[in-house]
Amino acid sequence: MTKYTVKKYHKSDYKTWNEFIGQAKNATFLFHRDFMEYHQDRFEDFSLLIFEGEKLKAVLPANKKENSVYSHQGLTYGGLVFSSKLKGEKVESILDSILIFFNENQIETFYYKPIPSFYFPEGNNEIDFFLFKRGAVLERKEMNLAINLQLPLQISKSKMKHFRRIENLDLDIVEEQHFSPFWNKILEPRLLEKFDAKPVHTKEEMAWLKQNFPQNIRQYSVCQNDEIIAGITIFETQNVIKSQYAATSKQGEEARAVDFLFINLIHKYKRKGKLFFDMGIVNSDNEKEYDLGLLTQKQELGCSVYNQDFYKLDIK
Template sequence: MKTFVIRKYNKNDYTIWNDFVAQAKNATFLFHRDFMEYHKDRFEDFSLLVFEDEKLRAILPANKKGNSIYSHQGLTYGGLVFLSKLKAEKVESILDEIFFFLKENKFETLYYKPIPDFYFSEGNAAIDFFLMKRGAVLERKEMNLAVNLTIPLKISKSKMKHFRRIENLDLDIFEEENLDPFWEKVLEPRLLEKFDIKPVHSKEEITLLKSKFPQNIKQYSAYRNDEIIAGITIFETKNVVKSQYGATSKTGEEFRALDFLFVNLIHKYKRKGKHFFDMGIVGEENEFGYNKGLIKQKEELGCSVYSQDFYKLTL
């Protein structure tokens, strides 16, 4: 007798999916359907729901591309989502059922990117073990830089020296509802000038997402004489805050305004009781595989290196 029933997500599952995300052990607001679907035109969704005795036990945010299934490519991280009461042995059984379901649907390869462990105090590493036991290979490993806010901060003396100097300048920090100043006057022009790229989120997309998740997406900006010179867009979850975007104008570079913002926000979220300040990965396509200047900057802000892993499983 088959224990689990697995089926593909459809729009009628909107409420049950989101209710499950709100209770899950290892989910963030990125798995809410309103976040996942802001760019649904770019990805062919193939998210899965796993039921046992008509009760939802797990979900897998995913999309398909050819004969491959991806732990959703439109999200920074993903993986199997489940409740804390679900024990490891049951998680293993669910994974095997998912793999069987995918093979039945003619998929040949699964690409899986779990959320970094520091997001969850209960841990989330059992699936990595089960994947490797079933022949998954670690296709890619990135260095994820984050500040542990539960221990004394380790911001470098040089950063703090500049911070104290900047404190005496006439810089103001605001939490802004309107994302236009940062996107239009700092982020977009600087990315274009320095790297010839655009932000992953357009101004319209990030504005829409902020309207749907006002408690999770926040904009902090630094001004001097009413001119915006730096900004950081924060994605805030239960235990972790992530600097999704950070940029400074040429004037802001002169005043080290971005560092000033980061140090203020690190202290702010430590006081709020957050566990980690996530500053993202530092990977780059060069001979080293990472950006040396970026890792140095983040380590001087108190970051340590954690792993973000990417698995590939032939089904």
């Protein structure tokens, strides 16, 4: 059996880590250290590098909380990241090496959150089977809504009827270079009013992330008479477009400006050859419930359900 060496990430591994992420089979820019560390004050990093001899074969973006390790709570998705040439049976050996390392470091529980399967058409489910074999349980599921852009679009007739009407309202779509208009005038006020909540990212954090990942993070706004009335923040990866934030003012609600923007972006990225448009989850604060209105809205835009699984493994 191949022997692997597991070590915790150290800042001296910055270049090695990022070079590996750049060529890995199943990585996105969220796993670049610059993205992972914008909120490093909120999480105790416990990321791992797994070597075969001197050669890096896999990494695990992760954080530690008490005696548990999570793949990674500060990221939308996580999981074991490995090189494109790694065979399935070696993933099993790598998992065993990680579990031994956890045991040696008094880790009692491992929470695993893989990337949704549609992000990687060549597959990304090797570790799920091996986790199950070692006693992992499916702790919870979330409904993740996404559009398969490779298929004919299935936007509802009612959405398209309103879309054709909206096209006559003299609305402008603008790709912004700054986040302040959307954050200050739309996103923060609406989240506070509707949910008594704040966005996960501050506008300063988003500006910093866009500066570091200018091709991956985009802000689109809908304006009417030069006034912003809605917006969508996009995370763009090789295959997938993800709407990270979407919000509208009351004026924008009346004009159905978010639907107008979504439909335009769906067509835009279908033409560009993206494979999926990820519109995120519809679960409510109660993990066993879901937001029916949000589910309906996303399905009417052409989304299907792709489950997001969460695993829990007790370390023995």
